[in-house]
Amino acid sequence: MRRLFVVLLALGLIAALSTPAFAADIKVSGEYFVAGYWESNRAMKSSDETAQRYYGQRLRVEPVIQVADGLSLATRFEALERVWGQDPIGSSPTATNSRNTAEEQNISWRRAYLSAKVLGGTLDVGYMGGGRTGTVFMNYDADVARIKYTYITGPWQIQVLTEKAGEYSLTTSTSDSDKDKYSVTPVYKWSAGEVGTQLQWYRYNDKEGAATPYRANYYLLCPWFKATIGPVYVEGEVNYYWGKAYDYLNPATQDKDYDSLNYYLMARYTAGPVYLGAQIATVAGNDPSKSDKVGAASAPSGTIDYQPTLVLFNDWTNRWTGQSLGTTTGTYGSISSPYYVSNANLYQVFAGFKPMLKLDLSASFTVAKADQKPSGYVSDSYGNEFDIKAAYKIYDNLEYCLAFGYLWTGDYFKGTSSTNTVGNDWLLMHKLTLNF
Numbered sequence: 001m002r003r004l005f006v007v008l009l010a011l012g013l014i015a016a017l018s019t020p021a022f023a024a025d026i027k028v029s030g031e032y033f034v035a036g037y038w039e040s041n042r043a044m045k046s047s048d049e050t051a052q053r054y055y056g057q058r059l060r061v062e063p064v065i066q067v068a069d070g071l072s073l074a075t076r077f078e079a080l081e082r083v084w085g086q087d088p089i090g091s092s093p094t095a096t097n098s099r100n101t102a103e104e105q106n107i108s109w110r111r112a113y114l115s116a117k118v119l120g121g122t123l124d125v126g127y128m129g130g131g132r133t134g135t136v137f138m139n140y141d142a143d144v145a146r147i148k149y150t151y152i153t154g155p156w157q158i159q160v161l162t163e164k165a166g167e168y169s170l171t172t173s174t175s176d177s178d179k180d181k182y183s184v185t186p187v188y189k190w191s192a193g194e195v196g197t198q199l200q201w202y203r204y205n206d207k208e209g210a211a212t213p214y215r216a217n218y219y220l221l222c223p224w225f226k227a228t229i230g231p232v233y234v235e236g237e238v239n240y241y242w243g244k245a246y247d248y249l250n251p252a253t254q255d256k257d258y259d260s261l262n263y264y265l266m267a268r269y270t271a272g273p274v275y276l277g278a279q280i281a282t283v284a285g286n287d288p289s290k291s292d293k294v295g296a297a298s299a300p301s302g303t304i305d306y307q308p309t310l311v312l313f314n315d316w317t318n319r320w321t322g323q324s325l326g327t328t329t330g331t332y333g334s335i336s337s338p339y340y341v342s343n344a345n346l347y348q349v350f351a352g353f354k355p356m357l358k359l360d361l362s363a364s365f366t367v368a369k370a371d372q373k374p375s376g377y378v379s380d381s382y383g384n385e386f387d388i389k390a391a392y393k394i395y396d397n398l399e400y401c402l403a404f405g406y407l408w409t410g411d412y413f414k415g416t417s418s419t420n421t422v423g424n425d426w427l428l429m430h431k432l433t434l435n436f
Contacts (some may be wrong), residue, residue, distance in 0.1 A: 025066040028436075032059045035431035037317060044326050044409050046421035054111040056320045062111075070117030073080040074128070076143075079107040083320050094335070110143045121151035129162065131184065131302055133198045134224030137237045137281065138266035140171025142302030157196075159185040168206045179204045193227035202298070208249070220298070236265040245294040260297050276351040279308065282353045285343025285372035288341040295372065296343060304340045308348055309366050310387045310405030312425045325425075326413045332422070333377055333415035344382065345369045358393040370412055376420045381410030401431045 024407035034057040058081040065073040097421035106245040113126025130144035148161035166179030180203045187196030199404060204216035222236035246256035262284055268277035284295045304315040312325070326334030335342070345368070368382035389403040406426040414420040 007394065020162075021233065026063055027066065028061065028063045030059070030061040031433065031435050033431060033433040035316065035429060037320070038428040039311075039317065040322065040427070041423050041425040042317075042325060044322055044413050044422045044425055046423040052321060054086075054320065055097060056082065056316065057084065072113055072115050074113055075109070075215070076109065076111035077109045081108075113146075118149075120153075121149055125149075131300060132305065133222055134196060134236045135226065135237045135264065136305050137224075138239055138262065138300065138341075139305040140300035140302045140307060142300070143200050147296040155189050157187040157189065159183075159187075165202075165204070166206050168209075174293070177208050179206050185339060192229070193225065195223075195225040197221065197223040203245075209291060210255065213249040214253075215247045216245055217247060218245055221373055231270050231286065232267060233270070234265075234267040236263070237305070238263045239297060241294075241297060243370060254292055256292055256294050258321050259293050260295050262297050263320065273354040274352070275354075276349075278349045279346070280348075281308070281344070281346040283341045283344050285370060287372050288375040299337065299342070300318070306339070306341060308346060308364075309368070309385050309407075310389075310403055310429065311385055311407040311425055312366070312368055312382060313338060314427070326422075332420055333413050343371050345371050360391045361389070362391075363388045368410075373412075376416040378414050379411035379414065382412050383410035384408045397435045399433045399435075401429075401433070403429045403431075405429075407436075 023290070025092060034055060036055045039052045041050075043050065059079045060076065060411040061079075062074070062076045064075070066296065067073060105343050111127045111129070113128040115122060117123075126146050127143055127145050128148070129141060130146060131140040133139065145164040146161050148159065150157065150159045152158075161181075161183055163181040163183075164178070165181055168177035168179075169328065181197055181200060182203070185196060187194055197246040198220070202216060202218050202219040202220070204308035207214050207216070212215075219242055221240045221242075222237065224235070226235040227233070239260075241258040241260040243258050244255060245258040248255055262282060264279065264281040266277065266279035268275055283297055286295045287293060304313075307313055307315055312335075318324070324334045325338040326332060348364055348366040350362060350364035351361060354360050364387045366385045366387070370377075370380040370382060373380040385405060385407045387403065387405040389401060391399055391401045393399050402417050404426070407424060409422045409424050411418075411422070413422045
């Protein structure tokens with residue numbers, strides 16, 4: 001009897017200690033896609049065109065562990081981000097793009113952060129999502145180390161955060177070689193839209209130990225709005241950077257100030273199954289005549305959200321191939337950052353038709369020019385692009401997309417010689433996306 005009592009007591013203690021683990025609720029969401037690409041002339045040469053045909057895929061899984069009411073641990077990992085038939089497990093990446101690393105091709109744990117209801121708001125601490133504010137303009141999906149607090153009262157939402165963009169004080173002789181960001185973002189929402197702004201402070205001291213040491217201390221003001229007025233939806237955003245982009249520690253070296261104005265406006269009219277609209281966008285470039293100014297916006301990292309064209313600015317074709325658009329030999333020109341909109345003025349009209357709930361047919365025509373023509377270049381024209389797309393939902397969570405883009409290459413890609421010849425480029429893509 002005594003032994004039976006001891007056994008029952010031990011089982012009871014085990015059950016009691018195990019109860020919190022069993023109480024945790026785990027929810028899993030994510031995305032898996034496979035995309036096929038056929039591009040005719042990525043180098044934009046006028047002869048000897050070399051087509052590229054390949055498939056790429058990525059699996060993204062986001063488990064969230066609900067520890068208690070108001071307390072959770074959110075995570076994300078990605079796996080098998082690779083071109084089919086290339087870069088098997090354990091090998092070095094074939095593509096030259098630094099983002100296409102062996103880790104990304106196999107499995108990479110991207111995020112882990114706690115989220116807790118504190119003082120009427122939400123406190124998030126750890127590696128979480130960053131790079132997304134306001135509209136899709138200049139947004140990107142990044143994994144960043146943050147402490148963030150969000151408070152909601154009525155129609156107002158206020159968010160404050162600090163972000164560690166880089167930590168170098170442990171590996172350098174300087175004591176403060178950090179990259180830090182601080183921001184505050186108030187947002188006002190109503191039933192038909194929202195208006196908000198972000199004020200962000202960049203304090204970068206990671207180059208104090210460089211051959212030509214300097215600090216960066218600048219700011220970003222980012223107001224935006226979204227509104228639905230009857231059948232019309234309109235949104236817009238402005239990004240303005242100012243401050244010290246290069247504050248050199250040697251007084252004899254000329255500093256460089258940030259002066260970068262970027263803006264975006266899009267309007268869409270919907271009438272039954274038909275919609276049409278237009279957008280304009282400017283992402284500033286560096287003026288070659290102003291050596292003391294930095295006009296180009298801060299470069300994004302991670303997966304780019306704003307991709308208004310299929311050929312000219314495509315994050316994924318650059319990621320898979322590791323190759324910039326345009327001829328890269330001789331005196332020809334190429335866009336330095338083709339995977340995101342940079343140094344560009346875009347003018348686009350678009351239209352779409354939804355003959356049934358699960359089918360969306362759309363087309364767009366875009367005129368693109370460089371905001372600042374590099375010194376010696378013969379033209380600022382990137383070219384004109386026509387894109388057409390059909391997206392069909394096979395299931396509510398499974399979509400098949402077929403898209404075609406044709407770029408009439410502009411003379412910008414001739415570089416510094418008007419006698420150079422360039423050719424047009426087209427891209428055929430189809431993609432299967434599963435969301436769960």
